Amino acid sequence: MSQVDKSTLIGLQKIVRQVWNTHGLYRRKMEQCGIFPEDIHSIDDFKKLPFTTKQDLRDSYPLGLLACSQNQVVRLHASSGTTGKPTFVPYTQRDINDWKECMAECLKTAGVTSDDVFQIILGYGLFTGALGFHYGAEKIGAMVIPSGGGFTDRQLFLMEDAQTTVFTSTPSYALYLAEKIVKHNLRSRLNLRLAILGGEAWTEDMGHQIEEMLGITVINSYGLSEIMGPGVAMECNAKNGMHFNHNHFFMETIDAESTQPLADGEFGELVITTINKEAFPLIRYRTRDLTSLITEPCSCGRQGKRIARVAGRNDDMLIIRGVNVFPSQVEAALASVKGLSLHYHLEVRHHKDMPELTVVCESAKLLSESGREQLKAKTSHHLKEKLGIRINVQIADPETLVRNEGKACRVMHVA
Structure with missing residues (x-):
């Protein structure tokens, strides 16, 4: 066993003992499986532990998974709660300090320095996104502009007047900003060099489009x-x-159906264990994000495994006529069609208990009726090639589909 593996195992053993001693959900689940902290002698032993799911977090609402005394908690964040009550995420002061360290390390990895002017185009509040970037950027000495989400005209004048060099937002909103910058000929008046995007699954094609714009x-x-x-x-x-x-963090991937561990490099569901969290440690948390773990050395010189680009989520997957369809696959197909913007959504209707999918996308410029039909046919052809099935397509006029200030809503179930 390498020194890295030994260090990881020690950390995992420590966190297992911590959650066992809280006498809550984890202890009950471990007892049901007949696994005790003293049984964890290897990484393979650790992978025998039961998973934690989003439902476990909902069932433990509001603070049933708290692993420290409540008077140690200095902060409470929450998930968006789009599928029910939000998930509360408590932090001790050490958790906050670790968050700052991890975020600063991530920003350095992205190439952010103390010379940068960093504009944070994410909503401040219960959501963790904005404050995480805020902490990290301040820790490395960058000038932070906490501009928050939305208010596009304000974002653009701040970029110009403060000479922003780096911004963070969701990918879909970054694309919208890029369109505005190009439309108003602002590019030459800005000092942008880097965008850090996340919060939703997106394709390299969308990133390339924003880079070019x-x-x-x-x-x-x-x-x-x-x-x-x-x-x-x-x-x-x-x-x-x-x-x-x-x-x-300890990362592993599993087969989403069988839940069996996968070898590094194999595509499956990402499972994460937090090694050092005090208030809200999670053991083998099923993220529902689909990816793989890369072990080949990175040309940047950093060591260790890496997470491949997330292709989508288990719960985003649609089954259309027996074929698994992810929004990211649709986006990749649309990106190869000249004449489309990458603003789109998927409408799902049920006909005789069978789901039917329509891809609603947007032309890059106003078209005649014949031009719209030609673009529709071309788009339908590319989707058929990418997905293996024929999909209904609608072409909307430019700038008519909703632009989201936060996460894009890609799948809409229509009655």
Whole structure:
């Protein structure tokens, strides 16, 4: 066993003892499986522990998974709660300090320095995104502009007047900003060099489009409110996977159906264990994010495994006529069609208990009726090639689909 593996195992053994001693959900689940802290002698032993799921977090609402005394908690964040009550995420002061360290490390990995002017275009509040970037950027000495989400005209004048060099937002909103900058001929008046994007699954094609429109570098960021917030993993300039802090996170992948562990490099569901969290440690948390773990050395020189670009989520997957369809696959197909913007959504209707999918996308410029039909046919052809099935297509006029200030809503179930 390498020194890194020994250190990881010691950390995992420690966190297992911690959750066992809280006498809550974890202890009950471990007792049901007949596994005790003293049984964990190897990484393989650790992988015999039961998983933690989003439902476990909901069932333990509000603070049933708290692993320290409540008077140690100095902060309470929450998930968006889009599928029910939000998940509360408590932090001790040490948790906050670790978050700052992880976020600063991620920003350095992305290439942010103390010379940068960093504009944070994310909502401040219960959501972890904005404050995580805020902490990290301040810790490395960058000038922070906490501009928050939305208010596009304000974002643009702040970029120009403060000479912003780096910004963070969701990918879909970054694309919207890029369109505005190009439309109003603002590019030459800005000092942008880098965008750090995350919060939703997106394709390299969308990143390339934003890079070309703005003449900047686009970097992929990964985080989850339940695990820490942003600061879990970050791409470097090599753009060959996202680096994560091995002292704080243990990553594995499993087959989403059988839940059996997968070998590094195999595509499956990402499972994360927090090694050092005091208030809200999670053991083998099923993220529902689909990816693989990269072990080949990165050209940037950083060591350790990396997370490949997240292709989507288990719960985003649609089954259309027996074929698994992810929004990211649709986006990749649309990106290859000249004449489309990458603003789109998927409408799902049920006909005789069978789901039917319509891809609603947007033309880059106003078209005649014949031009719209030609673009529709071309789009339908590319989707058929990518997905293997024929999909209904609607072409909307430019700038008519909703632009989201936060996460894009890609799938809409229509009655």
